[in-house]
Amino acid sequence: MRLILEKRPQASRLMYFSSPLLAIVLTVIVGGLIFAAMGQPPLRALYLYFIDPITNLWSIEEVLVKATPLILIGVGLAVTFRANVWNIGAEGQLTAGALMGSIIPILFTSWQSPLALFCMLVMGMIGGALLAAIPALLKVRFGVNEILTSLMLVYIVHLLLDWLVRGPWKDPFGYNFPKSIGFDDWHLLPTFGDGRVHLGLVIAIIIALILYWVMARTIKGFEVRVIGAAPRAGAFAGFSQAKMVWFCFLLSGGLAGLAGIIEVAGTIGQLQPNISPSYGFTAIIVAFLGRLNPIGVIFAGLLLAVSYIGGEGVQIELGMSDKTTQVFQGMLLFFILMCDTLIHYRLRFLKGNGGQL
Amino acid sequence: MSNLTMAEKPNFESVSKPLLEVKSLTKKFGDFVANDAIDLVLEAGNIHALLGENGAGKSTLVKMIYGALQPTAGQIIWQGQIVTIENPAAARELGIGMVFQHFSLFEALTVTENISLALPPHLRTSDLEERIANLSQDYGLPLNPRALVVDLSVGERQRIEIVRCLLQEPRLLIMDEPTAVLTPQEAQALFTTLRRLADEGCAVLYISHRLEEVKQLCHDATILRLGEVVAQLDPQQETAGTLAQHMVGSSVHAVSRQDNNQAGDTLLQLTNLYQQADTPFGVDLVDLNLEVRSGEIVAIAGVAGNGQGELFSALSGEVTNQDAAAITIQGQACGHTPINGRRQLQAAFVPEERNGHSAIGDFSLTENILLSRHAVADDQTPLHQGWAGIKRAELAKVNAEVASKYDVRSASIDAEAGSLSGGNLQKFVVGRELDRQPKVLIINQPTWGVDAGAAALIRQALIDLSRQGSAILVISQDLDEIFELADRVAVISRGQLSSSYKASAISREEIGLLMSQEKSAPANEATAQGSS
Numbered sequence: 100m101r102l103i104l105e106k107r108p109q110a111s112r113l114m115y116f117s118s119p120l121l122a123i124v125l126t127v128i129v130g131g132l133i134f135a136a137m138g139q140p141p142l143r144a145l146y147l148y149f150i151d152p153i154t155n156l157w158s159i160e161e162v163l164v165k166a167t168p169l170i171l172i173g174v175g176l177a178v179t180f181r182a183n184v185w186n187i188g189a190e191g192q193l194t195a196g197a198l199m200g201s202i203i204p205i206l207f208t209s210w211q212s213p214l215a216l217f218c219m220l221v222m223g224m225i226g227g228a229l230l231a232a233i234p235a236l237l238k239v240r241f242g243v244n245e246i247l248t249s250l251m252l253v254y255i256v257h258l259l260l261d262w263l264v265r266g267p268w269k270d271p272f273g274y275n276f277p278k279s280i281g282f283d284d285w286h287l288l289p290t291f292g293d294g295r296v297h298l299g300l301v302i303a304i305i306i307a308l309i310l311y312w313v314m315a316r317t318i319k320g321f322e323v324r325v326i327g328a329a330p331r332a333g334a335f336a337g338f339s340q341a342k343m344v345w346f347c348f349l350l351s352g353g354l355a356g357l358a359g360i361i362e363v364a365g366t367i368g369q370l371q372p373n374i375s376p377s378y379g380f381t382a383i384i385v386a387f388l389g390r391l392n393p394i395g396v397i398f399a400g401l402l403l404a405v406s407y408i409g410g411e412g413v414q415i416e417l418g419m420s421d422k423t424t425q426v427f428q429g430m431l432l433f434f435i436l437m438c439d440t441l442i443h444y445r446l447r448f449l450k451g452n453g454g455q456l
Numbered sequence: 457m458s459n460l461t462m463a464e465k466p467n468f469e470s471v472s473k474p475l476l477e478v479k480s481l482t483k484k485f486g487d488f489v490a491n492d493a494i495d496l497v498l499e500a501g502n503i504h505a506l507l508g509e510n511g512a513g514k515s516t517l518v519k520m521i522y523g524a525l526q527p528t529a530g531q532i533i534w535q536g537q538i539v540t541i542e543n544p545a546a547a548r549e550l551g552i553g554m555v556f557q558h559f560s561l562f563e564a565l566t567v568t569e570n571i572s573l574a575l576p577p578h579l580r581t582s583d584l585e586e587r588i589a590n591l592s593q594d595y596g597l598p599l600n601p602r603a604l605v606v607d608l609s610v611g612e613r614q615r616i617e618i619v620r621c622l623l624q625e626p627r628l629l630i631m632d633e634p635t636a637v638l639t640p641q642e643a644q645a646l647f648t649t650l651r652r653l654a655d656e657g658c659a660v661l662y663i664s665h666r667l668e669e670v671k672q673l674c675h676d677a678t679i680l681r682l683g684e685v686v687a688q689l690d691p692q693q694e695t696a697g698t699l700a701q702h703m704v705g706s707s708v709h710a711v712s713r714q715d716n717n718q719a720g721d722t723l724l725q726l727t728n729l730y731q732q733a734d735t736p737f738g739v740d741l742v743d744l745n746l747e748v749r750s751g752e753i754v755a756i757a758g759v760a761g762n763g764q765g766e767l768f769s770a771l772s773g774e775v776t777n778q779d780a781a782a783i784t785i786q787g788q789a790c791g792h793t794p795i796n797g798r799r800q801l802q803a804a805f806v807p808e809e810r811n812g813h814s815a816i817g818d819f820s821l822t823e824n825i826l827l828s829r830h831a832v833a834d835d836q837t838p839l840h841q842g843w844a845g846i847k848r849a850e851l852a853k854v855n856a857e858v859a860s861k862y863d864v865r866s867a868s869i870d871a872e873a874g875s876l877s878g879g880n881l882q883k884f885v886v887g888r889e890l891d892r893q894p895k896v897l898i899i900n901q902p903t904w905g906v907d908a909g910a911a912a913l914i915r916q917a918l919i920d921l922s923r924q925g926s927a928i929l930v931i932s933q934d935l936d937e938i939f940e941l942a943d944r945v946a947v948i949s950r951g952q953l954s955s956s957y958k959a960s961a962i963s964r965e966e967i968g969l970l971m972s973q974e975k976s977a978p979a980n981e982a983t984a985q986g987s988s
Binding site for chain 1: 772809818
């Protein structure tokens with residue numbers, strides 16, 4: 100008796116849509132087992148992790164705040180991964196965007212106009228796109244694997260941020276804490292009411308809707324899908340692989356940069372060594388969980404935002420490690436990729452002696 | 457695993473029992489029945505043809521015999537014993553060898569190294585080399601054991617696969633369309649080898665759709681259609697026509713063509729075209745010269761892997777050329793122009809590979825229409841417009857037109873391209889281009905892997921287009937097809953193009969000689985020694 104993966108004659112549509120749901124169910128089950136193994140009541144822990152964050156207003160608000168950068172980065176990565184281009188360095192592009200956009204509030208504090216805020220957002224996008232241009236250039240000119248280069252740049256730019264907030268950009272009146280000055284009101288994104296949800300959420304959803312249209316209905320989206328599905332057919336259609344690498348990196352880098360400056364100008368209000376709990380990496384999970392579809396990414400972004408808040412919840416209520424969040428996110432990605440295998444393959448049990456060669 | 461090389465010689469005492477018997481063998485993929493209760497008897501010493509169109513179930517059947525697929529129902533009886541063939545290794549242990557249509561060789565390794573990969577690991581290389589040399593000499597399969605595979609022609613590569621099988625002393629050798637990649641002369645040499653093997657008591661299961669060679673070579677034939685055995689007969693007693701009727705199930709209507717003596721202006725011209733291969737194992741194109749005039753079909757014959765793919769890329773503009781004047785379309789120098797620019801000069805292109813080149817399997821047919829036509833200006837109505845996006849209604853209209861004009865049959869009008877049969881998908885990709893009434897058409901292997909009905913329709917459509925004044929360049933390995941279509945023929949060999957000849961004034965043998973020109977002489981014992 101042995102178990103084999105057999106290629107399906109045609110991709111399964113049912114599995115295509117149910118694979119993320121199956122992955123969530125598996126994550127919940129295995130998560131429950133892990134809680135139990137650690138001596139926690141599994142049902143209560145799961146409740147605290149997944150349900151509690153959406154039962155009261157303040158935590159719903161917090162979910163939306165965390166979903167904002169996840170959606171922004173996730174939609175860019177969804178387009179990029181569709182084209183078979185692998186930008187793994189969104190976390191670094193987020194930081195680069197935050198740095199570039201913060202030039203205005205930190206160095207030009209006195210420029211107080213709505214235009215300043217707009218320029219900050221644009222510069223954030225430019226910062227992210229510039230950093231993303233490095234792996235794109237290396238890939239197109241020298242054929243360097245973009246997964247490695249984009250990932251390594253994350254650590255470089257993170258150290259740059261660290262140096263800036265401990266050095267030149269440190270708040271002179273900040274009691275020597277590694278922080279920049281707090282941004283002026285003109286340099287902060289407006290919030291809804293007195294809450295924490297800011298304009299960034301609206302921007303993220305609008306961009307997701309635009310990208311949905313681009314991908315589903317325009318020739319550019321067609322180009323992305325063609326090159327991702329069959330590079331030779333892309334050449335036959337007259338689409339350039341190299342231009343696609345540039346397009347994907349500039350788009351996803353720009354959106355990650357935008358997420359960075361939005362996070363700084365919307366949620367934190369100043370630069371500090373840690374501006375993101377790995378949003379750029381979590382957005383990879385968001386993109387896959389959302390089926391690389393911008394609308395799907397909105398929902399996936401919300402779910403992963405819940406996982407952040409839930410992780411804090413079990414940390415506070417049950418005294419569990421703050422690594423819980425990462426474990427759950429890792430499991431989720433693992434199970435999605437695993438379940439996605441079942442789109443093209445099915446499991447079959449074979450009778451007989453499988454060991455014989 | 458027992459030592460395969462020590463396998464017994466064929467046992468002539470047991471000839472009374474058939475070597476292999478297949479009883480109501482059935483294979484289902486989901487609801488689809490690929491093989492429906494197939495019965496087949498193979499006798500030792502016989503060459504048995506397995507005939508059928510693409511999709512008739514030939515490959516499924518031999519894969520079950522070779523252990524690559526497991527039957528849904530039915531029995532395989534090997535020398536009187538019911539056997540379950542778990543996998544290809546088990547098949548080889550029984551004495552069943554197979555030479556696939558697509559070779560599995562490592563180009564960067566030598567002949568000996570490639571062969572040793574299939575054998576038990578404890579063999580000494582020098583012993584193996586000697587055995588390869590002896591065997592290849594014995595069977596008239598000249599091979600230099602130390603040559604790198606990358607330097608060998610397709611015919612020589614096939615010999616490696618055959619020698620690899622012979623080293624395991626098979627009692628049944630399965631050959632899948634072996635002559636598809638050979639020149640007529642190489643094919644004759646192969647037949648000699650196969651006859652010799654049969655004389656020694658080995659059975660050969662010979663898959664083909666080339667009827668003439670089946671008549672020439674085989675003792676028995678089994679014909680499959682739609683997964684069922686429709687006839688078992690003696691090919692010597694049949695004509696190619698009656699065999700074809702059995703395969704197709706109805707008589708194939710011949711393509712009609714009148715000779716064209718009034719070719720017009722030159723619409724496509726190659727002048728000293730050089731093109732470096734962009735992959736390490738590609739073929740460089742060297743100094744190609746050719747002109748194709750309005751109203752004529754020019755065919756480029758040649759054995760696969762002699763630069764046909766590179767020539768197609770250079771002509772289509774998927775790979776652009778250093779020299780703008782090397783290629784002109786309708787008089788315009790366009791060596792620098794990428795593919796869509798050439799399409800705007802009313803040229804159209806059909807690549808060889810349907811899956812992933814001329815079409816994308818998991819895209820719908822309408823999306824596949826867009827693939828080659830999104831940038832073509834001579835469409836009356838644009839197929840897409842900026843932010844307003846893709847005009848689905850227009851695409852559906854074009855798709856419906858192509859489907860009805862070129863008889864594209866699919867489960868639904870906008871099915872996924874991958875769900876169409878090879879023949880229907882080829883009719884679709886050819887129709888998609890012909891529907892534009894291009895002035896210049898370049899088509900690579902127009903009916904490769906396509907059933908006879910679809911092939912006839914495509915060939916007729918090409919002839920009709922040329923007679924309306926278009927210039928057509930056909931790249932093909934199939935000499936039957938070339939003689940059916942072409943007004944003039946040129947031959948490509950090792951990236952070089954012969955001058956062109958009137959199709960009515962050149963014979964198959966002459967084309968065969970041109971095909972093997974410029975090739976390195978076949979390796980022989982002397983060169984093998986010389987390198988040691």
